[in-house]
Amino acid sequence: MSIAPITMTLNSMISTWNRTFGHDEDNMTKRIGILYFSPTNTTKKICRAVASGMGANDLQTLDMTFPDTRAEIIANPNTVTANIDHLIVGAPVHSGKLPLQAMECLSAIGGNGKECSAIVVYGNRDYGIALYRMVEILSKNGFGVTAVGAFIGQHTYSDIVPVAMGRPDESDIEKARKLGASSLIATEYLSLEDIPIQIDKISRSDKYSAIKPAYIAKLCVQCGTCAKNCPIALLSPDTGMYLDQAGKNQCIGCMACVNNCLKKARVVKANLIVKVVMNNLLRQASRERKEPLTIVG
Numbered sequence: 001m002s003i004a005p006i007t008m009t010l011n012s013m014i015s016t017w018n019r020t021f022g023h024d025e026d027n028m029t030k031r032i033g034i035l036y037f038s039p040t041n042t043t044k045k046i047c048r049a050v051a052s053g054m055g056a057n058d059l060q061t062l063d064m065t066f067p068d069t070r071a072e073i074i075a076n077p078n079t080v081t082a083n084i085d086h087l088i089v090g091a092p093v094h095s096g097k098l099p100l101q102a103m104e105c106l107s108a109i110g111g112n113g114k115e116c117s118a119i120v121v122y123g124n125r126d127y128g129i130a131l132y133r134m135v136e137i138l139s140k141n142g143f144g145v146t147a148v149g150a151f152i153g154q155h156t157y158s159d160i161v162p163v164a165m166g167r168p169d170e171s172d173i174e175k176a177r178k179l180g181a182s183s184l185i186a187t188e189y190l191s192l193e194d195i196p197i198q199i200d201k202i203s204r205s206d207k208y209s210a211i212k213p214a215y216i217a218k219l220c221v222q223c224g225t226c227a228k229n230c231p232i233a234l235l236s237p238d239t240g241m242y243l244d245q246a247g248k249n250q251c252i253g254c255m256a257c258v259n260n261c262l263k264k265a266r267v268v269k270a271n272l273i274v275k276v277v278m279n280n281l282l283r284q285a286s287r288e289r290k291e292p293l294t295i296v297g
């Protein structure tokens with residue numbers, strides 16, 4: 001995972017973006033931007049595939065997984081769309097909803113009449129109200145939503161119950177590319193009535209349920225990689241431990257730290273009760289393959 005966006009200012013990121021995608025008024029090339037929250041990279045893969053389907057092969061992005069980038073965006077809400085024609089927005093589904101950090105960032109962005117595609121990625125259980133909420137926020141902020149997709153990524157808690165292993169796979173990526181191509185030639189904007197929801201008690205509740213990773217001190221080499229990749233900046237760059245108890249309470253259980261620890265010093269660990277709960281929750285999802293949902297205006 002690149003950490004470049006943390007150190008770049010939003011303006012320099014956007015100027016890189018413009019150089020990358022270019023803008024040619026004569027042949028109507030659209031300038032495409034990608035904005036995603038993606039702790040374990042499945043959402044990022046889908047957003048890149050949608051961009052590739054639009055003919056935007058270079059992969060410059062605004063990565064709102066990182067707290068510094070989110071702060072820059074919130075401080076400069078109109079600059080995100082100032083020099084693009086179409087924004088691809090992506091976020092994972094957490095407890096049937098959008099992660100709060102992604103919602104806060106998206107709520108700040110001014111659409112200024114630009115087009116966008118809205119993408120959520122979920123772990124084969126359900127996408128709850130996440131896609132609906134994303135379209136609601138983007139439309140309210142002045143975007144015209146030309147296409148939406150709910151794609152499947154390997155479930156974050158697959159170390160406890162394996163679900164959607166290896167996804168998105170080539171078939172998912174191809175569908176994402178096709179969605180990108182269709183999104184550019186959509187004839188109308190989607191409205192909230194077009195967006196399906198999968199309501200259950202998890203998505204209806206305001207609560208987010210998260211499994212917090214365990215830390216194995218004797219395996220840790222204090223490399224700081226987990227801290228750099230934590231979307232909430234909860235970990236000490238010197239020790240790989242939570243900075244404090246408040247930090248542990250705020251952990252969203254996204255497993256970015258686990259995925260990035262080469263020493264397996266941060267791991268998913270579940271006691272018997274958690275295993276039973278997760279087995280119940282994910283039993284069906286572990287048995288059937290769901291296919292991506294795509295809708296174009």
Ligand SMILES: Cc1cc2nc3c(=O)[nH]c(=O)nc-3n(C[C@H](O)[C@H](O)[C@H](O)COP(=O)(O)O)c2cc1C
Pocket residue numbers: 037038039040041042043044091092093094095096097121122123124125126127128152153154155156157202208209210211252253254255
């Ligand atoms: C706290 C948390 C809650 C989750 N809730 C759901 C859910 O309600 N439904 C589902 O299908 N997947 C759920 N997932 C799985 C993720 O949506 C899925 O693994 C996704 O691909 C992760 O995206 P990322 O790789 O971009 O971080 C959850 C994951 C986490 C960490």
Ligand code: SF4
Pocket residue numbers: 219220221222223224225226227237238239240260261262263264265266
């Ligand atoms: S990435 Fe792993 S080894 Fe490195 S500091 Fe974090 S826990 Fe320790």
Ligand code: SF4
Pocket residue numbers: 039212213229230231232233234235250251252253254255256257258
């Ligand atoms: S500490 Fe929690 S929020 Fe931070 S990367 Fe690890 S699981 Fe995600």
